[in-house]
Amino acid sequence: MNDLYPSGFALVIGGSGGVGTAICQELVANNIPVLLTYNSNRERAERLSNELGGSQASVSCEQVTLQDLTTLNRAISRGIAQYGRLHSVFIATGYDIPQSPISEVTPELWQRVMRSDAEGAFNAIHATLPHLRDGGGGSYVHISSAGLLKYPPLDILSVAPKAAVEELIKGVAKEEGINNIRANSIAIGVIETGIFLRLKEQGVFDDAWIEGVKSALPLNRFGQPEEVAKMAVFLASDNAAYTTGQLIPVDGGFGV
Template identity: 45%
Template sequence: MLTLSFPEGAALVFGGSGGIGRGVAREFARAGSAVAICYNSKREVAEETVTELRALGVKASAHQVDVRADEDVSRVLGEVVGEHSRIHTVVWGAGPVVEQITVAETTPAQYRRSIEIETLGLFTAAHAVLPHFREHGGGSFVHLGSAGDHWFPALDGLSVIPKAANESLIRGIAKEEGAHNIRANSVLVGVIEAGMFLELKAQGVFGEEWEREVHKLVPLKRWGKPADIGAACVFLASNEANYITGQQISVSGGFGV
């Protein structure tokens, strides 16, 4: 059995109160890493998650943040460093539940909201954290992207397009910051039984016909679990992945192969 190790400090999970984000935080805790989760409005969920993580024997904390505001992100960075002394990894999983509509039907306001949260948000977080990583001899970014980056799913542009911009930012960080022992990679997320998928399913957006058709694109013929995403994030953040940077790993059951 492979036992993973991490640099000193905590994993900082943006979007840690979401269905997938909670699963990612849980896997870091199970692997023995301290965890700081960021949330926007789900305070009770965040606090419940922290209690769960602490029960696994690690130090954990929750921090409220609006990722669209750079002063908010800087404040949270200070809180996390004050609580944990160091951040070894930033996991970017922040993002809104978005409408399933065509590009032609998308309004500028809808597109702007997704860009501000997912794309500007990641840049703001990276801009704030990079000096900390340099000062402490390195660190890593793990971006939760979309399996749609390889095979565009119709109607999901509000999720896929902002994340595609982030893929370039991740490669840019990997290219420019490697000399400082800073790594950056992406986990491309497929259909996971959590978060946005379950919310849209409950709303009737994703019905039985949708599931049958999408299953045709998934060789494993089943949906993923949050722990599947978490396991990939934990590996990419660990010392065992210390020579991996600028890469994508699709955790999607083979979606679109």
């Protein structure tokens, strides 16, 4: 066990994704039992669970659809039966969205993205909050966007739902601190994993775009998922016991 976390387990929602995978890896490296969730890619989630050591390393995976509270409650119950107390919840999901000007976003797409991201995060908190209270406290870490600090053109479908979730995170921090529950977000910039790599392969981000964005960053490079994971695991640990309600940038200086 890790002295910086209580006994029990961490729930990584979206653990089979790029940043979610790195968070799972960092948690396991710190001897913290992990229940990771996936939406549709069971094969990838099971492969990751096995790569991380499976049952021998106290790692398991469950299918969760954030719009279906039944799947959330089932996963949490199974995690508690296996590992005991739920002490940390990492929300690392993301809708695979197009880069689009606001004028071209349809009401149907807007509703779909808001339901996926904003409503999904609310459901995750709704399902887990009673368990954190019952266990004597805990922590939420939400993977957000550096676009909340400086708006990037064509990124409204990423930034808008995360802005809603950010107010939710602040509200949890404000209302649940009395129950020893903390809540923080990480504002990530361009991270070389997941959605960014898929859009790059599709030609959405060409070489000129990539070089232009890098040149505007003080660190002149994109981030790695491991760098986000280390911050996430730090924020949920007792090393950050007096930090709550914060939006911490991991963005290479994008917001400067």
